[in-house]
Amino acid sequence: MYNDFWIPLQLSIKISSVASFFVIILGIIIARLMARKSFRGKVLLETLFLLPLVLPPSVVGFFLVVFLGRNSFIGQGVEWLFNAPIIFTWWAGVIAAIVVAFPLMYQTAKTGFQAVDPEIEDASKVDGAGELKTFLHITLPLAMKSIVAGSLLSFARALGEFGATLMFAGNIPGKTQTVPTAIYVAMETGNMKLAWAWVLSMILISFIMLMIIHFFNKN
Known part of the structure; x- marks a missing residue:
């Protein structure tokens, strides 16, 4: 019972943590660039960034299988390089989590960066600080509330991902079975005690x- 409960939970936390690491880095960098830049096609690009937020998870999973599956150019390249496919591995779960969680991090971080007064950044540069130093010591601290909120929301979204993960990573016990897919299986097999244990753990987290x-936002 203990192993049955803990293994999917441990895997879910592992996948969500790794996915959040990449999402936070990508979200901060891209949100910072998009918050201050204006160029042709920006609206279209932002729409693409946010699209996984509104698409059905099955559609996201479908595209992941098509573009990263064993029959795809990228999938075959990865399989040749590492002698193992991406699909039906825990890394597939990480990729699915990154895709669905990125829009939350991006949008929240971008809102935070847009709220920073450009005159404060300009004053820092006038005083001799470079672009990177201004970003690290001025922009990032001022936008930190939004970044923390985006990071936690992204982690929660990755933790709860079901559809895309099921299609791309599968539901292999001990290998790719996360808590959301484990809850589904537990309900299908009538193991409500275990299902409730996972549900309550997800609610608590x-x-x-x-x-x-x-x-954090209150202080």
């Missing part, structure tokens, strides 16, 4: 993260 966001 989500509740804690939302409380952290609330506390």
Whole structure:
């Protein structure tokens, strides 16, 4: 019972943590660039960034299988390079989590960067600080509330991902079975005790993260 409960939870936290690492880095960099730049096609690009937020998870999973599956150019290249496919591995779960969680990080971080007064950044540069130093010591701290909120929301979204993960990573016990897919299987097999244990654990984790966001924004 203990292993049955813990293994999917451990894998979910592992996948969500790795995915969040990449999402936070990509989200901050891209959001910072998009918050201050204007160029032709910006609206179209932003729409593409946010598209996974509104698409059905099955559609996201479909595209991941098509573009990264064993029959795709990228999938075959990765399989040749590492002698193993991407699909039906825990890395496939990480990729699915990154795709669905990125829009939340991007949009939240971008809102934070847009709220920073450009005159403060300009004053820092006039005083001799470079672009990177201004970003690290002025822009990033001022936008930190939004970045923390985006990071936690992205982690929660990655933790709860079901459809795209099921299609791209599968539901292999001990290998790719995350808590959302494990709950589905537990309900199908009538193991409601285990399903409730996972449901309550997910509620607890989500509740804690939302409380952290609330506390951080309040101070």
